[in-house]
Amino acid sequence: MKKKLITLHEFSERIPSGATLLIGGFLGDGTPDLLIDEILKTDKGGFTVIANDTAFPDQGIGKLISQKRVKKAIVSHIGTNPETQKQMIEGSLIVELIPQGTLAERIRAGGFGLGGILTPTGIGTIVENGKPKLHIDGKEYLVESAIKADFALLKAKKADFYGNLTFAYTARNFNTFMAFAANCTIAEIDELVPIGGLNPEEVVVPHAVVDCLIRGNRS
Amino acid sequence: MKKKLITLHEFSERIPSGATLLIGGFLGDGTPDLLIDEILKTDKGGFTVIANDTAFPDQGIGKLISQKRVKKAIVSHIGTNPETQKQMIEGSLIVELIPQGTLAERIRAGGFGLGGILTPTGIGTIVENGKPKLHIDGKEYLVESAIKADFALLKAKKADFYGNLTFAYTARNFNTFMAFAANCTIAEIDELVPIGGLNPEEVVVPHAVVDCLIRGNRS
Amino acid sequence: MIAEDKAKGYIARRVAKEFKDGDVVNLGIGIPTLVANCLPPGIQIFLHSENGLLGMGPIPPEGYEHPNIRNAGSSSVSFLPGGAIFDSAVSFGLIRGGHLDATVLGALEVDEKGHLANWMVPGKMIPGMGGAMDLVTGAKRVIVAMTHVNKNGSPKIVKTCLLPLTSIRKVDLIVTEYAVFRVEDTGLVLIEYSEESSVEEIKGLTAAHFDIDPRLKTIER
Amino acid sequence: MIAEDKAKGYIARRVAKEFKDGDVVNLGIGIPTLVANCLPPGIQIFLHSENGLLGMGPIPPEGYEHPNIRNAGSSSVSFLPGGAIFDSAVSFGLIRGGHLDATVLGALEVDEKGHLANWMVPGKMIPGMGGAMDLVTGAKRVIVAMTHVNKNGSPKIVKTCLLPLTSIRKVDLIVTEYAVFRVEDTGLVLIEYSEESSVEEIKGLTAAHFDIDPRLKTIER
Numbered sequence: 001m002k003k004k005l006i007t008l009h010e011f012s013e014r015i016p017s018g019a020t021l022l023i024g025g026f027l028g029d030g031t032p033d034l035l036i037d038e039i040l041k042t043d044k045g046g047f048t049v050i051a052n053d054t055a056f057p058d059q060g061i062g063k064l065i066s067q068k069r070v071k072k073a074i075v076s077h078i079g080t081n082p083e084t085q086k087q088m089i090e091g092s093l094i095v096e097l098i099p100q101g102t103l104a105e106r107i108r109a110g111g112f113g114l115g116g117i118l119t120p121t122g123i124g125t126i127v128e129n130g131k132p133k134l135h136i137d138g139k140e141y142l143v144e145s146a147i148k149a150d151f152a153l154l155k156a157k158k159a160d161f162y163g164n165l166t167f168a169y170t171a172r173n174f175n176t177f178m179a180f181a182a183n184c185t186i187a188e189i190d191e192l193v194p195i196g197g198l199n200p201e202e203v204v205v206p207h208a209v210v211d212c213l214i215r216g217n218r219s
Numbered sequence: 220m221k222k223k224l225i226t227l228h229e230f231s232e233r234i235p236s237g238a239t240l241l242i243g244g245f246l247g248d249g250t251p252d253l254l255i256d257e258i259l260k261t262d263k264g265g266f267t268v269i270a271n272d273t274a275f276p277d278q279g280i281g282k283l284i285s286q287k288r289v290k291k292a293i294v295s296h297i298g299t300n301p302e303t304q305k306q307m308i309e310g311s312l313i314v315e316l317i318p319q320g321t322l323a324e325r326i327r328a329g330g331f332g333l334g335g336i337l338t339p340t341g342i343g344t345i346v347e348n349g350k351p352k353l354h355i356d357g358k359e360y361l362v363e364s365a366i367k368a369d370f371a372l373l374k375a376k377k378a379d380f381y382g383n384l385t386f387a388y389t390a391r392n393f394n395t396f397m398a399f400a401a402n403c404t405i406a407e408i409d410e411l412v413p414i415g416g417l418n419p420e421e422v423v424v425p426h427a428v429v430d431c432l433i434r435g436n437r438s
Numbered sequence: 439m440i441a442e443d444k445a446k447g448y449i450a451r452r453v454a455k456e457f458k459d460g461d462v463v464n465l466g467i468g469i470p471t472l473v474a475n476c477l478p479p480g481i482q483i484f485l486h487s488e489n490g491l492l493g494m495g496p497i498p499p500e501g502y503e504h505p506n507i508r509n510a511g512s513s514s515v516s517f518l519p520g521g522a523i524f525d526s527a528v529s530f531g532l533i534r535g536g537h538l539d540a541t542v543l544g545a546l547e548v549d550e551k552g553h554l555a556n557w558m559v560p561g562k563m564i565p566g567m568g569g570a571m572d573l574v575t576g577a578k579r580v581i582v583a584m585t586h587v588n589k590n591g592s593p594k595i596v597k598t599c600l601l602p603l604t605s606i607r608k609v610d611l612i613v614t615e616y617a618v619f620r621v622e623d624t625g626l627v628l629i630e631y632s633e634e635s636s637v638e639e640i641k642g643l644t645a646a647h648f649d650i651d652p653r654l655k656t657i658e659r
Numbered sequence: 660m661i662a663e664d665k666a667k668g669y670i671a672r673r674v675a676k677e678f679k680d681g682d683v684v685n686l687g688i689g690i691p692t693l694v695a696n697c698l699p700p701g702i703q704i705f706l707h708s709e710n711g712l713l714g715m716g717p718i719p720p721e722g723y724e725h726p727n728i729r730n731a732g733s734s735s736v737s738f739l740p741g742g743a744i745f746d747s748a749v750s751f752g753l754i755r756g757g758h759l760d761a762t763v764l765g766a767l768e769v770d771e772k773g774h775l776a777n778w779m780v781p782g783k784m785i786p787g788m789g790g791a792m793d794l795v796t797g798a799k800r801v802i803v804a805m806t807h808v809n810k811n812g813s814p815k816i817v818k819t820c821l822l823p824l825t826s827i828r829k830v831d832l833i834v835t836e837y838a839v840f841r842v843e844d845t846g847l848v849l850i851e852y853s854e855e856s857s858v859e860e861i862k863g864l865t866a867a868h869f870d871i872d873p874r875l876k877t878i879e880r
Contacts, residue, residue, distance in 0.1 A: 134334065
């Protein structure tokens, strides 16, 4: 059986410049910092990053922005990162803003084989510009397409050798459904447990969607 | 604060004839048997039942069918219940068959405030008859509307007094998302624990969507 | 004129009276966050945070901050007994699905119909909508908690929002340090005003038409 | 003519050779279920059951059946170490999202283009599609495991399905006790046949056109 545990170096070799990356986390909580630092040791860039936010200039996804490795950010807000705003205004970074609940569901839809979502959020605002709308039972919904990516970079708490994952409290956020929506899902883990070391009910993301594991600082 | 714990008798008094009921379970596993038995002690009927299946003639949802309390069943299969098939052929029971994954997502959409789902399942089959279709990124999807109901009748393993729920292994099935999709969500529970008796990470359904709790045989 | 240092407390305490015991509530960053400390005796609410928790407790004492128990503003928080965590899809399922009794948010502008704009100033400030659009579209009640005028002294309650809207769903209540407006199909209705002010002063500080409730009273402080 | 008592084992053993070590597979009720017991040495697969588990183990010994560890056919099963449970929405997210390496299903009919009908006989047998439509639409590979003819001796591989289709997605492989067909854009291609039979006999038992692979060989038993 394919071994899922790889080294940080093996990880960065797999990520090509220009790749589309789903990155877990909410203002840095639940973001795989070691994976980001490893990418920054290379000269790779031109990434499209899909994430809840760009955190802070010196933290998590913010570091990829500050070091100009990102050409496009698809996020729900950038209010905590003045560097993202600066690059956006200069025109060196494309920022696409998506309502947080819509972003979450679009990524889940991508991973779950659905074509998109039908949401009331954004109707009557600039978010609806250019998007199809549907009436269902007398109510109007925006049709928002599914999102998939080349890679999902996640931060998990525990993993067994198969790749079953658990998460630490609010570090769960986008990590769960992002796991389903990438061609290659890679998780930085705090603790490696033996096979059988997780209760089947405790597993949050089943191993079928996890391709690679990287032991983090604490494991 | 409103007390959520009610008696079986209080439960059946709240359910009017003709109500639309989401009922958890997969061939009886995860179905609230006590709640069903309590309904059967009354003369109430004419229900629309939305569930994965109608189990077996003498088990779970099957008992509601056998005692002719159901006018319409919206389910993914009825192969295990000849009584359902008999009533359907006689014309005394309307059966609407929906692919299992579509049924699950439509109920989740109802509970999550989405208008419906966009699924490839059913395209090119009789399931698509009369339904709108959409092309997204060159692929065709069926538009299937969201499902909501008057009541959700669930079977949970543990609950605290607030109504946070956990489930027993494969008894999870439809119970989790059905909790979100009803005007009134009622859970039969095996074990009542004090507030604080569940780890926040262990909670599968948060109390915000649970209206009433009924202590089951084991609690 | 109500002093700036008093305004925030006035607003938070008035908003805090809007809840029933057991309500599930999302409080935005800024003034809305203060509401949690102003609840009347006997009223317990469950705080929802959009990054994935229900039953959020206060900031823990120094040295007790868990790195992975945070609120939507990235502050360390705690769980109260009975708390629950979930991912962002479930968190917004609660929001969009109408499972929050109320959301309390700040505003840049609210217009005479009750429409809210609170997420960007084109060409100037573009933080993004975060969870605001889902919250305003989905919560059972939307309460705006804001100072009556902006830093330049200009009214924030205007005839028509010039800034991009957060939702076409109208807010239900507007609470400022000067006044409380209910939003009806006909528009804004002044239901309470500060005894440190007057209806005339409020008209001067408001750039929108509003009706006056026949049972108009002063805000209880 | 291959004896009926041998057929099921032949089919299951041949299907079992289709998997790579580590594959995630959903096995339908009937013959497909038998596949799990026929895996070649060194090949471990992860069994998915659509009611919400991955890493399904065998039926436990008598007295060790847990009432809430069941498969999609309502039988008591067990977890292997590393198993995981999830709700039906996640279970079908795995299915529809292409996260299953293969699904093995029975058939009422398969046609010359590779279309499958396996969920109803109008006016006669209407069990419902259950998870079959999602499985056939979503899994990476769809393998049909069935007897070559039905109880009346009529071919199940037909020119065009008369029964309602399960999906417009074509199956990838058809395994019977007589033959193995690969489904290509051009139609069915016979790649293996039973040494107890002949290409001529298979043509007689099949109501559809099929091409013959130039590397045609006998099924390893």
